[in-house]
Amino acid sequence: MSYKNHPMVSRVIFGRGSFNQLSDIVAPKRLNIKAPFIYLVDDVFKGNSWLTSRIPISYNDQIIYISADEEPKTSQVDELVEQIILDHKDRPSGIIGIGGGTILDLAKAVSILLTNEGEAKDYQGWDLVKTPAIYHVGVPTISGTGAEVSRTTVLTGPDKKLGINSDYTPFDQVILDPELTKDVPKDQWFYTGMDCFIHCIESLEGTYLNAFSQSYGEKAFDLCLEIFLNGNLEEKESQDKLMMASWHGGMSIAYSQVGVAHAMSYGLSYLLGTKHGIGNCIVFDQLEEFYPEGVKLFKQMKEKHSIELPQGLCKDLGDDEFNTMIRVALSLEPLWENAVGKQWKQIITKEKLRALYQKM
Amino acid sequence: MSYKNHPMVSRVIFGRGSFNQLSDIVAPKRLNIKAPFIYLVDDVFKGNSWLTSRIPISYNDQIIYISADEEPKTSQVDELVEQIILDHKDRPSGIIGIGGGTILDLAKAVSILLTNEGEAKDYQGWDLVKTPAIYHVGVPTISGTGAEVSRTTVLTGPDKKLGINSDYTPFDQVILDPELTKDVPKDQWFYTGMDCFIHCIESLEGTYLNAFSQSYGEKAFDLCLEIFLNGNLEEKESQDKLMMASWHGGMSIAYSQVGVAHAMSYGLSYLLGTKHGIGNCIVFDQLEEFYPEGVKLFKQMKEKHSIELPQGLCKDLGDDEFNTMIRVALSLEPLWENAVGKQWKQIITKEKLRALYQKM
Numbered sequence: 001m002s003y004k005n006h007p008m009v010s011r012v013i014f015g016r017g018s019f020n021q022l023s024d025i026v027a028p029k030r031l032n033i034k035a036p037f038i039y040l041v042d043d044v045f046k047g048n049s050w051l052t053s054r055i056p057i058s059y060n061d062q063i064i065y066i067s068a069d070e071e072p073k074t075s076q077v078d079e080l081v082e083q084i085i086l087d088h089k090d091r092p093s094g095i096i097g098i099g100g101g102t103i104l105d106l107a108k109a110v111s112i113l114l115t116n117e118g119e120a121k122d123y124q125g126w127d128l129v130k131t132p133a134i135y136h137v138g139v140p141t142i143s144g145t146g147a148e149v150s151r152t153t154v155l156t157g158p159d160k161k162l163g164i165n166s167d168y169t170p171f172d173q174v175i176l177d178p179e180l181t182k183d184v185p186k187d188q189w190f191y192t193g194m195d196c197f198i199h200c201i202e203s204l205e206g207t208y209l210n211a212f213s214q215s216y217g218e219k220a221f222d223l224c225l226e227i228f229l230n231g232n233l234e235e236k237e238s239q240d241k242l243m244m245a246s247w248h249g250g251m252s253i254a255y256s257q258v259g260v261a262h263a264m265s266y267g268l269s270y271l272l273g274t275k276h277g278i279g280n281c282i283v284f285d286q287l288e289e290f291y292p293e294g295v296k297l298f299k300q301m302k303e304k305h306s307i308e309l310p311q312g313l314c315k316d317l318g319d320d321e322f323n324t325m326i327r328v329a330l331s332l333e334p335l336w337e338n339a340v341g342k343q344w345k346q347i348i349t350k351e352k353l354r355a356l357y358q359k360m
Numbered sequence: 361m362s363y364k365n366h367p368m369v370s371r372v373i374f375g376r377g378s379f380n381q382l383s384d385i386v387a388p389k390r391l392n393i394k395a396p397f398i399y400l401v402d403d404v405f406k407g408n409s410w411l412t413s414r415i416p417i418s419y420n421d422q423i424i425y426i427s428a429d430e431e432p433k434t435s436q437v438d439e440l441v442e443q444i445i446l447d448h449k450d451r452p453s454g455i456i457g458i459g460g461g462t463i464l465d466l467a468k469a470v471s472i473l474l475t476n477e478g479e480a481k482d483y484q485g486w487d488l489v490k491t492p493a494i495y496h497v498g499v500p501t502i503s504g505t506g507a508e509v510s511r512t513t514v515l516t517g518p519d520k521k522l523g524i525n526s527d528y529t530p531f532d533q534v535i536l537d538p539e540l541t542k543d544v545p546k547d548q549w550f551y552t553g554m555d556c557f558i559h560c561i562e563s564l565e566g567t568y569l570n571a572f573s574q575s576y577g578e579k580a581f582d583l584c585l586e587i588f589l590n591g592n593l594e595e596k597e598s599q600d601k602l603m604m605a606s607w608h609g610g611m612s613i614a615y616s617q618v619g620v621a622h623a624m625s626y627g628l629s630y631l632l633g634t635k636h637g638i639g640n641c642i643v644f645d646q647l648e649e650f651y652p653e654g655v656k657l658f659k660q661m662k663e664k665h666s667i668e669l670p671q672g673l674c675k676d677l678g679d680d681e682f683n684t685m686i687r688v689a690l691s692l693e694p695l696w697e698n699a700v701g702k703q704w705k706q707i708i709t710k711e712k713l714r715a716l717y718q719k720m
Contacts (some may be wrong), residue, residue: 003375005385005533008368014572014615015363025365173365176572211600212374212536215608219579240571248575255374 006254007167009138009149012174014243016236019139019177023056026094029135035090036060040080040107042099042141043067051141051180055098060088068102071269071276074120074157077109084114091115094135094172098180100192101145101276104138105153108169111136112153120164121157129166138171141180143242144192144277146199146250148174154266154276161270161328176247178239190228190307191277193242194298197224198280199249201294202259206338209256217252220245228301259339260290263332264356267325272313282309286359290339314357326353366614367527369498369509372534374603376596379499379537383416386454386533389495395450396420400440400467402459402501403427411501411540415458420448428462431629431636434480434517437469444474451475454495458540460552461505461636464498465513468529471496472513480524481517489526498531501540503602504552504637506559506610508534514626514636521630521688536607538599550588550667551637553602554658557584558640559609561654562619566698569616577612580605588661619699620650623692624716627685632673642669646719650699674717686713 013021026037036059043065045051055063064080084092091114097107111133113120123129138148147153151170152163184192200221203213223245225231227238265279274282285302288295302309314322330336330353336344373381386397396419403425405411415423424440444452451474457467471493473480483489498508507513511530512523544552560581563573583605585591587598625639634642645662648655662669674682690696690713696704 001375001377003373003378003381005371005373005381007371010370011365011367013363013365015361015570017361018363021363021365178571210375211538211597211604215579215583215601215604218582219575219608222578223575237571241575244571244575248579 004255007151007170009170009174010172012176014176016177016179016240018175019054019180022054022096022139022175025173025175026056026096026137029094031093032090033059034088035093036062036088037094037096038084038092039063039096039098040103040110041065042103045098045141051098062087066099066103066106068100070273071156071161072102072106072109072154074124074155077106077113077120077155080106080110081113084110092134094137096137096139098139098141100140100142101147101195104140104145104147105155107136107138108133108147108153108171109155109164112164112166112168120155123164123166124155124157124160124162126165127167129164129168131168133168135172137173137175139175139177139180140243140246142184142188142192143178143181143239143246144194144196144249146196146246146253148176149247149250150254156270160331161266162332176243178236178243181239181243186305187307188277190305191275191281193224193228193245194281194284194301195277196220196242196246196249197228197298197301198261198284198294199253199258200224201291202261202339203252203256205291205294206256206259207341208338213252213256216248217256220249220252223248225297229297229304257334257338259335260287263329263335263339264353266332267329267357268313268360270328271321271325274313278310282313282360285309286356314360322354322357325357326350329353364615367511367530369530369534370532372536374536376537376539376600378535379414379540382414382456382499382535385535386416386456386497389454391453392450393419394448395453396422396448397454397456398444398452398470399423399456399458400463400470401425402463405458405501411458422447426459426463426466428460430633431516431521432462432466432469432514434484434515437466437473437480437515440466440470441473444470452494454497456497456499458499458501460500460502461507461555464500464505464507465515467496467498468493468507468513468531469515469524472524472526472528480515483524483526484515484517484520484522486525487527489524489528491528493528495532497533497535499535499537499540500603500606502544502548502552503538503541503599503606504554504556504609506556506606506613508536509607509610510614516630520691521626522692536603538596538603541599541603546665547667548637550665551635551641553584553588553605554641554644554661555637556580556602556606556609557588557658557661558621558644558654559613559618560584561651562621562699563612563616565651565654566616566619567701568698573612573616576608577616580609580612583608585657589657589664617694617698619695620647623689623695623699624713626692627689627717628673628720630688631681631685634673638670642673642720645669646716674720682714682717683710685717686710689713
């Protein structure tokens with residue numbers, strides 16, 4: 001048996017207002033005055049000087065605002081890399097992603113593709129990246145995805161939705177400032193928080209579970225229940241704890257794997273462009289068979305926060321479309337093996353997945 | 361307010377038998393055939409081929425067996441560094457510590473002193489190390505101290521017991537193989553496990569607490585109760601979980617601080633050479649005033665495992681000796697501030713500490 005030798009985020013700072021230290025943190029990493037820092041920032045912050053005034057811009061540093069309305073694409077990574085290369089003679093000193101999972105995954109992927117030849121799609125898979133990425137910093141402004149701590153960056157490519165999983169993917173620096181999540185709309189807060197909750201269930205109920213993943217997964221699970229179901233937390237405490245839940249949930253799957261909800265959600269997202277958080281919720285809502293206790297708790301949380309999930313996403317789909325979703329979902333073999341065991345192919349049939357998708 | 365930008369262990373591998381991957385892990389880090397790997401190994405493993413046969417020795421690599429009967433000293437670090445420099449023309453490719461907190465702290469300190477001039481005592485304090493250490497790997501064989509994850513290495517010097525706290529202290533690689541803890545004697549298992557439990561109490565009850573430390577501390581606390589008090593765990597599961605408890609406990613204090621038990625235990629250890637684990641237990645047993653709930657649980661665990669703590673350590677001490685212990689304890693200002701608050705000097709008097717020490 002061989003165990004993963006997991007790379008960790010090199011540095012982390014935690015605290016309300018810690019974002020103010022961004023300038024002090026990146027300054028020593030500047031290679032020279034021509035080598036800029038590139039800030040990839042969620043465009044919801046455009047014109048929001050509370051945040052943007054604290055982004056330290058000097059020399060040729062650049063802010064690129066990016067919409068997170070769509071899931072990140074390999075083509076988008078390639079375009080960003082090309083734009084950066086065209087705009088700057090020198091290779092950047094660093095890439096700083098400020099946003100939710102979409103922006104953080106783009107920042108990780110761009111930092112990799114700036115030092116690795118070819119296109120982003122060439123690196124979708126496990127351990128295909130050969131050259132260290134440039135210095136990259138993650139500043140989450142929504143909590144739940146675990147993108148701040150993971151060794152993957154999930155991208156939709158021309159023929160699959162799959163992460164760039166590599167030792168060079170994790171951030172060199174993460175800034176965990178819960179105050180940055182204060183304006184997340186309620187629906188998105190719930191969907192992204194449930195991404196974390198689902199990570200825990202998939203990790204804790206999976207066959208890959210071990211004491212490392214279990215201890216992180218249990219803590220994230222407890223925090224999710226405190227935040228979304230049983231606790232009576234002040235707003236700030238809730239923000240602080242959800243940021244830590246996301247971190248621990250990400251650590252839990254780092255050493256195990258996700259499961260059925262993520263596999264099927266990738267299919268939905270590949271075909272319909274469904275965003276990851278809400279997609280996971282739509283799928284997980286139908287997974288009593290696999291995760292009876294987790295789905296029960298999920299439905300209670302959904303009710304408590306009056307969340308109405310979209311319905312009928314798949315009602316007008318044709319055979320080809322179902323088959324596409326099923327192909328993408330089934331291609332994620334480690335997820336199924338974790339969820340169902342080594343014999344998963346005998347249990348998870350195309351018919352079964354189609355029946356599940358038809359309920360969504 | 362400024363937050364610590366905490367350096368993390370760069371890589372971690374977890375699993376029973378993961379120690380078998382040591383060779384694969386260190387091989388790519390060899391600088392050249394003259395630059396050896398130096399293994400600092402607890403001498404309880406001398407002649408234990410189950411462990412030693414898996415230490416990969418090539419070229420000029422060297423195993424140095426070290427007794428952990430005494431707490432690590434700055435002079436011991438200096439002697440090890442001198443021995444390594446005399447024995448090898450080239451600077452080592454890496455230092456690998458295999459043992460409990462004593463050996464791990466020595467490995468960290470030696471890796472620092474191989475690249476930083478002067479003596480180990482010059483670096484006791486906070487952020488005095490200026491040059492990165494050489495590559496260093498930690499392989500814990502006893503769980504609880506958190507030395508595998510911390511940014512300190514606690515050393516007894518000529519005039520104080522204090523850690524080398526620096527960004528360069530944390531290991532570049534940690535191998536968490538719970539199987540390596542299988543032969544720890546029961547008393548030591550308890551004392552070192554309680555080091556972890558006390559970390560949690562001191563962190564969770566401290567004024568420095570934040571959501572980061574709280575989430576790690578709560579998980580380590582829950583695991584300790586499961587292992588030492590309420591759970592009915594199989595031996596292997598208990599080993600696995602204690603290794604994770606140690607990790608999480610170490611992460612918790614990384615972002616907060618320890619407290620009264622550690623401050624007073626350092627005094628005891630400086631004067632009498634009391635080992636850290638048992639010293640913490642002897643002190644903590646008398647700290648109802650500061651940690652009522654924690655001490656109550658500690659006494660229950662002590663009873664459950666039929667642990668008899670040594671008594672009367674201080675009964676024959678004179679004024680000078682009490683004053684020495686009190687001086688060392690009071691010098692650890694951040695620990696007292698965390699435990700009691702900014703006004704701690706008004707509460708923690710020499711008389712109070714003397715009265716507490718007299719009970720031990």
